[in-house]
Amino acid sequence: MEQNVIEVRNLTKRFKRFALEDIQLNIRQGFITGLIGANGAGKSTLIRLIMGMAVPAAGEIRVFGRSVQKQEAEIKERIGFVADDSHFYEQLTIGMLKTIYAPFYKKWDDRLFKRYLDRFELSPKSKVQSLSKGMKMKLSLALALSHQADLLIMDEPTAGLDPVFRRELLELLAELMLDERKSILFSTHITTDLDRVADYIAFLHRGSLVFNESKEGLFDRYGLVKGSNELLDADVRKLFVGIRETGTGFEALTDNRQSVESILDGHAQVERPTLEDIMFFTAKGAAANV
Numbered sequence: 127m128e129q130n131v132i133e134v135r136n137l138t139k140r141f142k143r144f145a146l147e148d149i150q151l152n153i154r155q156g157f158i159t160g161l162i163g164a165n166g167a168g169k170s171t172l173i174r175l176i177m178g179m180a181v182p183a184a185g186e187i188r189v190f191g192r193s194v195q196k197q198e199a200e201i202k203e204r205i206g207f208v209a210d211d212s213h214f215y216e217q218l219t220i221g222m223l224k225t226i227y228a229p230f231y232k233k234w235d236d237r238l239f240k241r242y243l244d245r246f247e248l249s250p251k252s253k254v255q256s257l258s259k260g261m262k263m264k265l266s267l268a269l270a271l272s273h274q275a276d277l278l279i280m281d282e283p284t285a286g287l288d289p290v291f292r293r294e295l296l297e298l299l300a301e302l303m304l305d306e307r308k309s310i311l312f313s314t315h316i317t318t319d320l321d322r323v324a325d326y327i328a329f330l331h332r333g334s335l336v337f338n339e340s341k342e343g344l345f346d347r348y349g350l351v352k353g354s355n356e357l358l359d360a361d362v363r364k365l366f367v368g369i370r371e372t373g374t375g376f377e378a379l380t381d382n383r384q385s386v387e388s389i390l391d392g393h394a395q396v397e398r399p400t401l402e403d404i405m406f407f408t409a410k411g412a413a414a415n416v
């Protein structure tokens with residue numbers, strides 16, 4: 127039976143100029159879920175709430191079936207976390223940092239940590255201050271991966287990584303998923319990363335969850351429609367989430383591909399959108415309806 131590793135119910139968090147509103151979200155065990163959304167959509171805020179690093183105004187978050195608000199320490203032991211802005215003491219070497227970090231985890235595995243350092247070409251003798259941004263991200267990853275965590279939560283783990291290592295990281299994530307009990311949630315701007323590895327995509331837009339759906343389901347439901355402007359009567363427009371009109375025709379996103387195909391019946395082209403198309407047209411559609 128499919129189980130949820132994270133359950134978010136009626137979650138609300140308000141800042142002066144931004145709110146995450148009434149989020150309902152299930153993250154499934156045994157899969158990789160990618161969290162996407164534009165700058166400022168609320169991805170980091172949601173991740174911080176799941177990690178118990180921020181307090182919600184309302185709602186409940188359960189991880190491994192336990193309440194984050196009440197059983198934070200127990201839960202964190204089983205999570206490998208990569209923040210988008212990890213701050214390590216600059217004066218410490220990686221080896222010293224490890225001796226501070228390891229005792230927090232009962233299942234800390236020194237050999238595994240050494241293996242990751244080797245794989246990521248990091249020396250335990252290097253001082254944090256001498257590391258580049260990408261190397262610091264690798265260090266964060268090595269720490270997060272070395273205590274047999276059941277759940278990896280990563281905020282923009284591919285940011286600052288070169289394309290070669292980014293790809294390696296994605297392969298590493300896929301390798302971790304060979305163990306069906308593990309689950310991964312990670313946010314990213316680089317939607318092509320998710321095309322490669324994600325099973326589910328959760329899309330946040332201006333503090334609201336637009337969808338959390340399997341990649342397959344998403345590409346069945348959404349379609350990128352291209353055709354000439356004469357097709358655009360009011361009924362057809364209603365089928366589109368967002369639309370871009372030019373002198374030569376239109377390009378639009380529908381979340382009801384079947385209806386579009388039957389109504390436009392061969393008069394327009396319907397293609398598989400990219401995740402970037404879905405983000406772009408959803409934002410455009412929302413802006414047009416303001």
Ligand SMILES: Nc1ncnc2c1ncn2[C@@H]1O[C@H](COP(=O)(O)OP(=O)(O)OP(=O)(O)O)[C@@H](O)[C@H]1O
Binds near residue numbers: 163164166168169171
């Ligand atoms: N502590 C805070 N106080 C006030 N506003 C905040 C705070 N933290 C976040 N915000 C606001 O909440 C909104 C969402 O921020 P968040 O960092 O969650 O977005 P994001 O989707 O992770 O963006 P990015 O992709 O740019 O990292 C932003 O408008 C931000 O300014």
